Amino acid sequence: MPRKSSRLTFAVLATGAGVFSMLQSLIAPALPTVQHALHTSQSTATWVMTAYLLSASVFTPILGRVGDLVGKKRTLVAVLLAVLAGCLTAALAPGIGVLIIARIVQGVGGALFPLSFGIIRDEFAAGEVSGSISNLSAVIAAGGGVGIVAAGPIVSALDYHWLFWIPVAVVAATTLIAVRYVPESPKRAEGRVSWAGAALLSAWLVALLLPLSQAGQWGWGSPRVLGLFAAAVVLFALWLAAESRSRNALIDLRVMRLPAVWTTNAAALLFGAGMYAIWSFLPAFVQTPSAAGYGFGASVTASGLLMLPMLLAMFLSGVLSGRLEPRVGAKALLTTGAALGALACGFLTLWHGDQWQIAVVAGLFGLGIGLAFASMANLVVGSVPPEQTGAATGMNANIRTIGGSIGAALTSVLVTGRLQASGLPYASGYTHGWALLTVLCLGAVGAALLVPVRRPARVVDAAPAQAAPAPARVR
Numbered sequence: 001m002p003r004k005s006s007r008l009t010f011a012v013l014a015t016g017a018g019v020f021s022m023l024q025s026l027i028a029p030a031l032p033t034v035q036h037a038l039h040t041s042q043s044t045a046t047w048v049m050t051a052y053l054l055s056a057s058v059f060t061p062i063l064g065r066v067g068d069l070v071g072k073k074r075t076l077v078a079v080l081l082a083v084l085a086g087c088l089t090a091a092l093a094p095g096i097g098v099l100i101i102a103r104i105v106q107g108v109g110g111a112l113f114p115l116s117f118g119i120i121r122d123e124f125a126a127g128e129v130s131g132s133i134s135n136l137s138a139v140i141a142a143g144g145g146v147g148i149v150a151a152g153p154i155v156s157a158l159d160y161h162w163l164f165w166i167p168v169a170v171v172a173a174t175t176l177i178a179v180r181y182v183p184e185s186p187k188r189a190e191g192r193v194s195w196a197g198a199a200l201l202s203a204w205l206v207a208l209l210l211p212l213s214q215a216g217q218w219g220w221g222s223p224r225v226l227g228l229f230a231a232a233v234v235l236f237a238l239w240l241a242a243e244s245r246s247r248n249a250l251i252d253l254r255v256m257r258l259p260a261v262w263t264t265n266a267a268a269l270l271f272g273a274g275m276y277a278i279w280s281f282l283p284a285f286v287q288t289p290s291a292a293g294y295g296f297g298a299s300v301t302a303s304g305l306l307m308l309p310m311l312l313a314m315f316l317s318g319v320l321s322g323r324l325e326p327r328v329g330a331k332a333l334l335t336t337g338a339a340l341g342a343l344a345c346g347f348l349t350l351w352h353g354d355q356w357q358i359a360v361v362a363g364l365f366g367l368g369i370g371l372a373f374a375s376m377a378n379l380v381v382g383s384v385p386p387e388q389t390g391a392a393t394g395m396n397a398n399i400r401t402i403g404g405s406i407g408a409a410l411t412s413v414l415v416t417g418r419l420q421a422s423g424l425p426y427a428s429g430y431t432h433g434w435a436l437l438t439v440l441c442l443g444a445v446g447a448a449l450l451v452p453v454r455r456p457a458r459v460v461d462a463a464p465a466q467a468a469p470a471p472a473r474v475r
Contacts, residue, residue: 006124008181010132013116014139015174016080019167020109021143022150023087024052025279027103029151029300030160037160040096043217050213051100053405055107057209057398058202064114064394065250066193068387072122073184076115080175082108087171091164102164113140114394121381121389122185131322133381134374138318141373145311145366148279152301187386197243197250204235205398212405216412251391260383261392263450264334264376265399270444271338271372272400273407274345274437278365280408281415282348283307285430286358292420294427296355309359313366314373321374330375330382335448337372340364342441349434372444376400379451410436 027034027048035045067075086105093099120132154162211218211225211232218224243249255261286303288295298306321333344364351357376396384392414436415429 005181005183006128006132008177009119009123009183010136012174012178012182013076013112013119014136015170016076016083016109016178017112017116017136018139018143018146019170019174020083020106020112021140022147023083023106023109023167024056025144025147026151026163027052027147027160028280029148029283029304030155030163033155033160034096034099038093038096038099044096046213046217047100048096048103050210052103052107053213053401054206054209055104056110057107057205057401059108060110060114060398060401061201061251061391061394062193062198063108063111064118064390066390067111067115067118068390069188069193071184071188072115072118072390073178073182075111076119076182077175077178079108079111079115080171080178082106083112084168084171084175087164087167091161091168110397111394113397114390114392117377117381117393118389119182119185121386122187123183129381130325130378133377134322134325135319137374137377138315138321138370141318141369142311142315144279145307145314148283148307149304149311152299152304156301190387192248194243194246194248194250197239197246200235200239200242201250204232204239205402207232207235209402209405212409215409216416220413251395252388255384255388255392256395258383259450259452260379263447263452264379264383265396267334267338267372267444267447267451268376268396268400269403269406270440270447271341271368272403273410274341274441274444275365275369275407276401276404277407277411277433277437278345281411281430281433282358282362285352286355288424292422292424292427294352294430306355306358307362309363310366310369313363314370317367317370318374319370321371325375325378329453330378331448331451331453333371334375334379334451335445337368337370337375338441338444338448340368340371342438342445344368345434345438345441349431349438352430352434368441407437407440 031045031048034048035041038045063075063079083106086102086108089105090099090102093102116136117133120136121129124132151163154160154166207228211228215222215225240253243251243253256265283300283303283306285294286296286298286306287300289297317337325333341364344361347357347364348361352361377393380392380396381389411433414433415425417429418426420426
């Protein structure tokens with residue numbers, strides 16, 4: 001592929017994936033504004049986030065597999081159109097019900113991650129694959145940070161509708177360019193979509209993530225929460241049984257059992273728990289009035305600016321990882337990223353009385369996110385057969401999201417378990433939460449150390465076409 005074409009293709013992929021990542025976090029700081037503007041309750045407003053999470057979790061691995069089967073460009077364009085429709089509907093939504101439906105449609109965009117990684121692997125020169133995946137991972141990581149930082153200024157200067165109007169313009173342009181310039185890969189997986197596997201996967205993901213996201217309001221011991229957790233266990237077992245017997249498995253469980261894949265996924269689960277909890281609770285800590293005995297009473301805009309070091313650090317370290325990976329290996333980068341996350345959370349547990357300390361923590365965690373995101377993607381892509389790229393990277397992204405839901409739920413229990421007379425959490429709740437996140441990130445370090453070391457990922461594509469698939473493990 002000509003270099004100019006690969007650069008344009010990368011720009012399209014990065015824009016689409018970056019916008020979706022931004023949509024994950026962009027609405028979170030504005031939820032109180034949305035709640036008042038649409039005259040709804042706080043519990044109903046949280047479904048703006050929950051619906052998006054559930055939708056993305058369902059569609060990410062399924063459409064990643066569809067792309068492997070029917071064509072990654074074709075699926076990419078369809079997903080971009082879905083995101084465009086979702087953003088347009090959200091911008092025009094007259095009520096909370098329509099907004100929640102729009103967020104479900106936007107969640108289809110979760111498939112942009114595995115589709116983009118697959119297109120890079122299929123279409124880019126072998127020497128460009130690792131660096132391009134690292135750079136794309138940096139954009140994905142930074143997109144979440146952009147959402148946190150930009151939400152306040154956008155809502156203050158305009159109104160919350162522009163949180164969706166701006167993506168409408170960007171996604172529309174990206175879709176047109178993708179139709180014209182992104183090539184369709186000739187590499188296709190054999191078989192068809194296992195709709196039974198897709199239904200069971202969707203069912204157990206919803207049964208797991210729904211109570212995790214709503215347990216704070218429903219109660220951890222409520223029949224709904226306990227019943228859904230029990231259903232998740234049963235449905236997960238049924239899904240494993242169905243996939244192991246299917247000739248057209250949605251997720252090849254043999255690939256998921258590869259040492260480099262399961263260890264990377266374990267690290268993704270634990271690191272994702274720390275990352276999403278930091279994104280969720282650090283701005284809330286900063287915005288708490290100092291009368292509570294902690295916090296700085298910062299506005300949404302000011303708290304977003306305190307997260308700016310995280311945004312800059314995660315982008316720079318993600319780009320840098322593409323240059324470091326051929327020298328030190330993806331395993332070392334994943335281990336370092338998780339260790340930086342643990343260091344940041346440990347620092348936060350002990351010191352959080354000054355704003356500069358929050359900025360230091362944000363920067364350290366941002367460095368960890370950039371390194372970890374890029375190395376996870378390279379480890380998975382380099383360890384699976386080309387026809388499994390979409391499904392495998394989709395599951396990795398999903399597992400990171402599941403970890404995020406678990407981390408946010410556990411941190412919420414610690415933070416909101418005891419409240420002051422004012423209704424604000426005690427400082428000890430946050431301190432215990434930061435300590436838990438430190439332990440989770442240390443667990444991610446342990447999982448990263450178990451990743452096997454072997455040759456770089458590019459040897460996978462160099463294997464003879466007629467050879468039996470034996471995915472190489474990567475550094």
